[in-house]
Amino acid sequence: MAEQDTVAGRLAGKVAIITGAARGQGLAEAQRFAAEGAHVVAGDVLDHEGIHLDVTSPASWAAAVQVAVERHGRVDVLVNNAGVHAAALVHEMPEEDFRRVLDVNLMGPFLGIQAVVPAMPRGGSIINVSSLNGLAAQARTAAYTSSKFALRGLTKAAALDLGPLGIRVNAILPGVIRTPMVAPVVEQREAELAAGLPLGRIGEPTDVASAAVFLASDDSSWLTGIDLTVDGGHTASTPRL
Numbered sequence: 001m002a003e004q005d006t007v008a009g010r011l012a013g014k015v016a017i018i019t020g021a022a023r024g025q026g027l028a029e030a031q032r033f034a035a036e037g038a039h040v041v042a043g044d045v046l047d048h049e050g051i052h053l054d055v056t057s058p059a060s061w062a063a064a065v066q067v068a069v070e071r072h073g074r075v076d077v078l079v080n081n082a083g084v085h086a087a088a089l090v091h092e093m094p095e096e097d098f099r100r101v102l103d104v105n106l107m108g109p110f111l112g113i114q115a116v117v118p119a120m121p122r123g124g125s126i127i128n129v130s131s132l133n134g135l136a137a138q139a140r141t142a143a144y145t146s147s148k149f150a151l152r153g154l155t156k157a158a159a160l161d162l163g164p165l166g167i168r169v170n171a172i173l174p175g176v177i178r179t180p181m182v183a184p185v186v187e188q189r190e191a192e193l194a195a196g197l198p199l200g201r202i203g204e205p206t207d208v209a210s211a212a213v214f215l216a217s218d219d220s221s222w223l224t225g226i227d228l229t230v231d232g233g234h235t236a237s238t239p240r241l
């Protein structure tokens with residue numbers, strides 16, 4: 001009997017690489033994917049239980065794919081989750097900060113796609129974690145917002161290029177999610193942020209992990225190139241008059 005048939009779960013037998021998996025959303029995805037029966041290769045630059053993977057390094061990507069292939073024979077799912085933020089006014093932001101954010105948030109997923117595609121069979125799924133900042137900006141987010149818009153573009157272009165190979169590429173656009181990245185904001189303004197959302201609460205990492213399971217699974221087999229907002233209804237509303 002094939003391995004897929006012996007393991008229960010929505011991702012039974014699938015091999016998934018998840019970046020930025022030491023904490024926050026990536027950690028929740030790694031835990032949920034494993035619970036759904038996936039073989040998870042969890043990568044991060046931080047020390048953690050998984051492998052060392054710096055998404056800005058092609059050599060690091062090659063090593064991660066090698067680990068997945070040696071352990072499990074292929075890569076069925078790539079979650080490009082790793083991301084960084086740098087806050088500054090556009091005219092004051094140091095050039096190296098702007099480049100660094102683009103390097104991790106945009107070049108990282110690009111390099112990841114290049115690294116995994118040769119090891120990804122038909123039915124593969126690539127998930128790029130963009131943001132509501134891929135749709136609109138706040139002040140002091142020039143680098144982050146630029147990177148997340150561009151990642152949506154990369155998602156759609158890659159969906160066209162990889163569709164003929166049977167590989168799907170989709171983006172998740174989270175709203176405010178309770179993770180270390182936004183901890184100070186949540187600490188100060190959680191009640192206000194929650195009150196502004198139709199569903200009345202901010203997001204948890206597990207909310208994004210559930211959406212990632214859907215896009216990774218065969219339940220989404222006719223979806224490619226989409227933006228899946230996971231935002232408690234944030235983008236459904238305009239300011240109250």
Ligand SMILES: NC(=O)c1ccc[n+]([C@@H]2O[C@H](COP(=O)([O-])OP(=O)(O)OC[C@H]3O[C@@H](n4cnc5c(N)ncnc54)[C@H](O)[C@@H]3O)[C@@H](O)[C@H]2O)c1
Pocket residue numbers: 019020021022023024025026043044045046053054055056081082083084104129130131132173174175176177178179180181182
């Ligand atoms: N938290 C939110 O409100 C929110 C909202 C929208 C989008 N996002 C996006 O969700 C994703 C996950 O963020 P999070 O909220 O869990 O943040 P987080 O800061 O808790 O986790 C990000 C992880 O990425 C890792 N990382 C950073 N640079 C890396 C690199 N070069 N190579 C490998 N790993 C690297 C970090 O070490 C960290 O473990 C990010 O892409 C972020 O931009 C977050």
